[in-house]
Amino acid sequence: MxxxxxxxxxxxxxxxTDEPRNKLPTDxxxxxxxxxxxxxxxxxxxxxxxxxxxxxxxxxxxxxxxxxxxxxxxxxxxKRGLITILSLALFATITAGIAGSVNFALVVPYEDPIDGSTVDFFALALSIYLGLLSSGFTIAYVKLGLPISRLEIFTSRxxxxxxxxxxxxxxxxxxxxxxxxxxxxxxxxxxxxxxxxxxxxxxxxxxxxxxxxxxxxxxxxxxxxxxxxxxxxxxxxxxxxxxxxxxxxxxxxxxxxxxxxxxxxxxxxxxxxxxxxxxxxxxxxxxxxxxxxxxxxxxxxxxxxxxxxxxxxxxxxxxxxxxxxxxxxxxxxxxxxxxxxxxxxxxxxxxxxxxxxxxRPGQRPAKKPRNPRRRPKADSALSPAGASSRNETNASAQTPSLDQGIERYDSER
Structure with a gap:
């Protein structure tokens, strides 16, 4: 949005001094x-x-x-909505990881009838792994993903x-x-x-x-x-x-x-x-x-x-x-x-x-024709096109400044 x-x-x-951004040829x-x-x-x-x-x-x-x-x-x-869907999907993934880490950490230890109570090392290792993975995703998202998500959510409507x-x-x-x-x-x-x-x-x-x-x-x-x-x-x-x-x-x-x-x-x-x-x-x-x-x-x-x-x-x-x-x-x-x-x-x-x-001061220069099929004649200066180009040159020389133009239209108003 x-x-x-x-x-x-x-x-x-x-x-x-910033690094140049990658651009497409059409940009x-x-x-x-x-x-x-x-x-x-x-x-x-x-x-x-x-x-x-x-x-x-x-x-x-x-x-x-x-x-x-x-x-x-x-x-x-x-086009609003796509960033929201991707952001919420990432939220769900991080939340599921944190919930899984807490769930495995709270698993009741396995009680052996001979040796007594022992810790379920598999559940503990899985809890630590999910906790570290979720923390890494969270830190990366806050630094890189949150500014993009705020283009659509957690901002002005x-x-x-x-x-x-x-x-x-x-x-x-x-x-x-x-x-x-x-x-x-x-x-x-x-x-x-x-x-x-x-x-x-x-x-x-x-x-x-x-x-x-x-x-x-x-x-x-x-x-x-x-x-x-x-x-x-x-x-x-x-x-x-x-x-x-x-x-x-x-x-x-x-x-x-x-x-x-x-x-x-x-x-x-x-x-x-x-x-x-x-x-x-x-x-x-x-x-x-x-x-x-x-x-x-x-x-x-x-x-x-x-x-x-x-x-x-x-x-x-x-x-x-x-x-x-x-x-x-x-x-x-x-x-x-x-x-x-x-x-x-x-x-x-x-x-x-x-x-x-x-x-820039003055008037925008006229566009030059691209790839002319025939060469201009020697007497083109006497043709209407030549006269038009001279008129454009004179007009560009007499183009008022921006301040003068604003004052002129203010007075007309």
């Missing part, structure tokens, strides 16, 4: 993707425009009033995000090993639902993606959040984003009231996420595929059971008092999260890695 957030946070705080390092000022300005401008004529929220929404809207957050909610319309702030609630609680400015948000140019895989199978560059996080690294359910298409993602945007910019008036979801771990909350973002696939699939889905339905049942156990073994997330009271009359506004709010060793790591997230 928290695997993506945990991996992203490890990428943010990893040191250059992409997000730090290798450069960001340009023109991209930042365009994404901020698009996030302030209307994205859909039919705003709607598909949930899960936990709080909705005139001040706050709280939603489920995080990537991979539909959900990652949540809260939008406060009165303070114009966004709050992210995450465990400390995934980045912790963060307060961000609404003005600096970019969204995958702003338009089709910012869409991720057409919105299929991905939740709404929100992003804050390091220009707004004040912590030398960008923040991101996956909000709501996985989408079936980009229209659903745009409608979700438009619902959030109108709530923050205009208020809840005129918006359809979303269905409020309880934090209580009901069983159906564990089985429905498995089918998020797959409605289009089920509708268009052939009869053979539908038959195959019916045959593997026990696997969905087992995964859903693990998801429910995960919910039962977690606790309801709770905001600090200053965030719960934010926006009420006479209550202070929570300060934005800065680098100084992090522990000293985390601050050092973030400073070392600040160059990985630096925004």
């Amino acid at each position: 928290f695997l993506f957030e945990w991996g992203y946070w490890q990428t943010v705080i990893r040191s250059e 992409i390092d997000i730090t290798d993707i450069p960001a340009y000022e023109s991209d930042e300005i365009d994404s901020l401008a698009a996030a302030r425009l209307s994205a859909s004529l039919a705003p709607a929220s598909r949930g899960a929404v936990y709080v909705y009033d005139d001040t706050n809207m709280e939603m489920r957050c995080g990537m991979g909610e539909d 959900h990652l949540i995000i809260r939008f406060n319309r009165k303070t114009q702030q966004v709050y992210l609630h995450r465990p400390h090993y995934c980045g912790g609680l963060v307060t961000l400015p609404w003005i600096g948000v970019s969204s995958s639902g702003a338009n089709h140019n910012s869409a991720i895989a057409g919105g299929v199978g991905f939740p709404l993606f929100l992003y804050w560059s390091q220009s707004f996080t004040r912590s030398h690294y960008p923040e991101c959040a996956w909000v709501g359910k996985a989408g079936n298409n980009q229209s659903e993602i745009q409608a979700e984003w438009e619902f959030i945007r109108r709530f923050m910019d205009e208020g809840p008036e005129g918006l359809p009231r979303p269905r409020i979801t309880s934090h209580f771990p009901w069983p159906w909350q564990a089985f429905t996420p498995q089918f998020e973002g797959l409605t289009h696939y089920f509708r268009r699939s052939s009869r053979i595929i539908k038959l195959g889905l019916v045959l593997i339905s026990p696997a969905f049942l087992i995964l859903g059971l693990g998801h429910w156990l995960s919910l039962l073994l977690c606790w309801k997330p709770r905001w600090p008092k200053i965030i719960r009271k934010a926006g009420l009359p006479g209550k202070p506004i929570p300060p934005l999260t800065t680098l100084a709010d992090r522990p000293p060793h985390i601050q050092e790591r973030l400073r070392e890695n600040a160059h990985l997230w630096a925004i």
Whole structure:
């Protein structure tokens, strides 16, 4: 459940002296993707425009009033349950080993009628063996396995995000090993639902993606959040984003009231996420595929059971008092999260890695055509393509800075 957030946070705080991780040929390092000022300005401008004529929220929404809207957050909610099943299986193995060790230690000694009472050495040896084996498994699990298990159990039941319309702030609630609680400015948000140019895989199978560059996080690294359910298409993602945007910019008036979801771990909350973002696939699939889905339905049942156990073994997330009271009359506004709010060793790591997230000035260069079949003509400079390239060069030279772009769109607003 928290695997993506945990991996992203490890990428943010990893040191250059750390041992390189093994990567697959298809893996992409997000730090290798450069960001340009023109991209930042365009994404901020698009996030302030209307994205859909039919705003709607598909949930899960936990709080909705005139001040706050709280939603489920995080990537991979539909995959939750597998780590729980493996962790509980390991728990059962360790518990059985400890119980067996205690049982053999309490075996009544064998009483010989001639020599008197003697000790059952086989039971004693088996008890010591099981005790040492269980202790070894327990120590190894606490050091290596527990951090992985806490991605699904013995932690907050959900990652949540809260939008406060009165303070114009966004709050992210995450465990400390995934980045912790963060307060961000609404003005600096970019969204995958702003338009089709910012869409991720057409919105299929991905939740709404929100992003804050390091220009707004004040912590030398960008923040991101996956909000709501996985989408079936980009229209659903745009409608979700438009619902959030109108709530923050205009208020809840005129918006359809979303269905409020309880934090209580009901069983159906564990089985429905498995089918998020797959409605289009089920509708268009052939009869053979539908038959195959019916045959593997026990696997969905087992995964859903693990998801429910995960919910039962977690606790309801709770905001600090200053965030719960934010926006009420006479209550202070929570300060934005800065680098100084992090522990000293985390601050050092973030400073070392600040160059990985630096925004490059100017405009993103145009992509070069790959393997052209014919050589360009000598008079290509007079062709429309040549004129277009000159226009792009002039545009890149006149690209405003990020600060100028933000001031411009603030004045237009």
